[in-house]
Amino acid sequence: MSRLSIPLALADLNAPDGAALLALNNAHAVELSWLEPERLAHLVAQAFLARRVGVADALLLTFDHDADYDSPNFLWFRERYPTFVYVDRVVVADSARGRGLARALYDDLFDAAKAAGHARIVCEVNSDPPNPVSDAFHAALGFVPVGTAEIHGGKKTVTYLERRL
Structure with missing residues (x-):
């Protein structure tokens, strides 16, 4: 684990950290x-x-293929891959950008997934509305597109990404 990142526990959500x-x-x-x-x-x-x-x-926040989760994006991967770790959300506060925090979080994830025997990390990035910063970040980490979908009644289009470990 990176010395920057801290495991998030349910107890944290009942403290001031939870609101933040x-x-x-x-x-x-x-x-x-x-x-x-x-x-x-x-x-x-x-x-x-x-x-x-x-x-x-x-x-x-990430989930493996066995999680009790109903996200259409998570379910898209579950229909196609027997095992995976899905990145549901990664976000850095505007005031903390440019410090390598997202990279440190992903490095922790890659290490934990390998240790657990996983062979792929998956996620999605909005393509409509576009998110070019996330596109570039994930490409630099070695993620490649594996599909697209319209979700939420056509209000969003996403590109599905995979990174093999």
Whole structure:
């Protein structure tokens, strides 16, 4: 584990950190999706890996293929791959950008996934509305496109990505 990242536990969500993490997520709801406190708690409880940096400088939530999760993007991967780790959300606060926090979180994820015997990390990036910063970041990490889909009644189009470990 990177010395920057801290495991995220359900107890953290009942502390002041919980409100700050929820605010971080919801400030980027266009890219991620809006969460209520109960939903964030459910996601953390289901997570393969849940990490944060600082109180709320950055957040990473991931799930393996066995998670109890109903996201259309997660389900897209479940229909196609027998095993995987899915990056549901990674976000860095505007005030903490440019410090390598997202990279540190992904490095932790790659190490944990390898240690657990996983061979692939998957995620999606919005293509409509576009997210060129995320596209470039994931490409630099070695992710490649493996599909696309319209979701939420055509309100969003996503590109599905995979990185083999």
